[in-house]
Amino acid sequence: MTDIDHLLDRLTLDEKVSLLAGQDFWSLPAIPHIGLRSLVMSDGPVGVRGTGWAPDDPSIALPSPTALAASWDPALAAEAGRLLGQEARHKGVHVVLGPTVNLHRTPRGGRHFECYSEDPLLTGEIAAGFVRGVQEHGVGTTVKHLVGNDFETDRMTVDVRIPERALRELYLAPFERVVEAGGWGVMSAYNSVNGTSMAQNGRLQDEILKREWGFDGVVVSDWRAARDTVGAALGGLDIAMPAMDNPWGPRLAEAVRSGSVPIEVIDDKVRRVLRLAARVGALGDAPVPVVAPLDGDEVAHRVASRSFVLARNDGTLPLAGTDPVVAVIGALAQDARVLGGGSAQVAPPHVISPLDGIRAAFDRVEYAIGADPRPFLPAAQGPGWSEFRIDLGAYRFEVPTGAVRWLGDPPGGLAVNDISLLELSTTYTPATTGDHVFAISGFGAFELTVGDQKLYQGSLHPPGTGRADLLLHPREQRFTVTLPAGVPVAVTLRQSFEPGTAHSAGTTLGHRPPGPDESGMIAEAVALAARSDVAVVVVGTTEQVESEGFDRTSLALPGRQDELVARVAAANPRTVVVVNAGSPVLLPWAEDVAAVLLTWFPGQEAGAALAAVLTGAEEPGGRLPTTWPRRAEDCPVLAVEPRDGALAYSEGIFIGYRGWTERPLYAFGSGLGYTSWSYDALSASATEAVVTLTNTGERAGREVVQIYLSALEDDEIERPERWLAGFASVEAVPGETVTVRIPLPERAFQIWDGGWKTPPGRYALTAAHAIDDPRRTVEIG
Missing domain, CATH: 2.60.40.10 (Immunoglobulins)
Structure with a gap:
C-alpha cells in the first residue's frame, strides 16, 4: 500500500501545484524522485483515442452510449467497459474521459447520443456497469459533465438554473450512483449552475460530491473550463486541464504563498492525484491487473445487436427461410454513420456498412442511393481509387479513404513543429465519362490538383476563425471536372500548416461521379423497390446535424429522406426502415411501413449486426432509453436557447416520460423482439x-x-x-x-x-x- 502522506511530505509547493495542471493537452507531469510517472488521459465514450486521434493508430469504435443504454444491460455495459479498459492499456492511457451521464432533458441536445437516457436510474446503472468494467484494468474513469451540461448552446458560459429537488432526484443521481460504484474521477462542466461556474462550485463539488457522498477521487475540469485561480482552487476542483490557458501553475503557488489558498486545500488535491496514480499503476511499483482479453469485433457486434430497437414489425422481420431480392436504399447504407461528432469520435480499424453486411447475408442484393442527406460530399473511396497515400515529410502512411484526421499528438510520433505540409495523393480511374465533382473539406490552407488542372489554392475559412469553430464547423469547396471513362488521373490534395498548428487536422477529399439529380435518384430507388421482394431503407442524421458543439434546430430527418421512405413504401409494402441516428428523429411515415428498426450510431460492426438481426440469426434486443415523439411540440421540454445568459429548468422533475402528456410515437422502455x-x-x-x-x-x-x-x-x-x-x-x-x-x-x-x-x-x-x-x-x- 503506497504511503501517500509520506510522498506528500517529500514534495515542494511548486511540485505539488505542478501535479494539479496539465503539462500538455492530455497529461500530468511525472515526478521521478517519488516514483510518480506521467498520468495520461484520453477521450473515450465509445473508443479510446490515446494522445493522438491518428489514422495510423486506430481505435475500436463501439456503438454510441444511447445504444448501450438501449440494451438495458449493466453486465453488457461492464463488458464494453472492460474492452475500453483493455484499449486504454494498449494505448498507454491511465484515465478515460467518460462516461457521460447528463440526461436526455430535450431531444434537441447536440450530445444526446453521447449520454444514456432520460431516466436517472437507467443512466446510473448503465454508467456504473461501464465504470466497473473499465476500472477492472486499473484504468480510471471520469464521469461527466457535473452538472447541467444537458445541451450545447452557450455551454461555456450559460448559467443553468436547476430547482433543488430536480437537481437531487434527476441530474445529480447518476453521478451519485457512479460514486457509490467506486468511480475514480468526475469531470466538471463548463457551465454555471445556479449562479456559480461548475469549475469553482464548492457547494456541488466539495460539499455534496466530496463530503456528503464521500468521493475520494479527483475532479478534473473540462478542457479550459477552469478560468479563475483562487475560485477553482477553493471550489473543489483538483485538476485543471489542459496546459494552454491554465489558471494554475505558478499563479496557484503564488496564491498559496499569499494566503489566498490554504496549503491544506492543495495537499488534499495532491493526495487525490497520488491516490489516482496508485490506482492506475503510475506510482511506484503497483502491479497492473491481469484481465482476460476480449475480442473487440465480437463485443462491438454484440452491443450493436443487443441495442437495436425493433419499434414496429408487421411480421416482415425476420427475413428467415427465404431468398429474397433485397433492395438496399439510402446514402447512409453505403456510408455508415457509426459514431457521433466531437469528443466521441475515433478512427476505427474498419467499418462494416449496412450495405456490406446485407450483401454478405443475402445472395440477391441491389443498391440505390435514393436520397443523400450529407451536406458534404463523401470521402473518396471504393472502385476506381488506388491507395490514399499521406506524406507528412518525415512520415508516410496510407488511409482507407480520402479522409485524414488527428487531434493531439500527430501521426508517426512527429512533433507538432515537425509538420508544415500534409500531402494526400492517389489515382482515380473513372468508370463513367462525364462531370465528376471533387471537393475539399476541412480547415486550413489547401491546394487541389486533378490531372494537370489546379482546381483550388487558398484557405476555406476567413482569417481569425477560432480553433473550436475550425474543428466543429469545417467548410467545403466543390469543383467540377469532365473526365473520360477508363483513363487514370492523378489526384493530389495538399494542406499547409502555420508553425505550431499541426496538433489537429481534419481533411477530406470528397468525390461524386456523374449521375442523376436528387429527384432522379429517388425515382431510381422507387423503381428498384417496386421490382424487389423487400426494401431496406437506411435513413439518419449527419455530422452537421447531430454533434458536440451545437444543438439540433429540428428533429426532422435532413434532406429528402422522408419523401424517399414514403415513396418507397408506396411502391413496396414490405419496406423495412433502418434509422441510423443517435437520438430521436421524427418519423411521419412510421405507420405506413412494414418495420422500423432503430440502430442508433452502431459502431464499427454496424452492418454485420444489422444483417444478423434482419435474418433472424440474432434478436433485436433493445428497449428505448428515451421517448420518441410523434411531433416535436409534444415533447415536455424542447427549448435549449438561454435568455440573458441563463436557462431555467422550470419544468422541475417533469422531463422525459415523467413530463409527457401526449401519446408519443414510441414510449420509454418499448421495443419488440422476435417472440412473445x-x-x-x-x-x-x-x-x-x-x-x-x-x-x-x-x-x-x-x-x-x-x-x-x-x-x-x-x-x-x-x-x-x-x-x-x-x-x-x-x-x-x-x-x-x-x-x-x-x-x-x-x-x-x-x-x-x-x-x-x-x-x-x-x-x-x-x-x-x-x-x-x-x-x-x-x-x-
Missing part, C-alpha cells in the same frame, strides 16, 4: 419485486422486465404518474417459465425535501414490458 411473453405472476415488498413470466412464442428470446412505481395516496407532493424503480432481463426458450427478482432501492420511493424522505402511504407497483405496456400490478405499503 406472458407475465404470469407478480409479488412485491418494499425491497423487492418477484416476477414470473413465460416465453409464449416460437423462438428463444430475451425480455427486459421493467418495474414502475405510482403513488396511490393523494397528497400535496408533485410526483410523476409513474417512474422507473428497477429492471432486469431474462432469457428463455419457447414454453419456458422463468422467475426474476428485482431489487427495489430505498431511493426509488424517496423525494428530496431538504433531505431524502419517503412519503408514507401505498404505492402501485407494476411489472411492465414498457411504460405504456403494463402487465401486472400489485399494491405495497
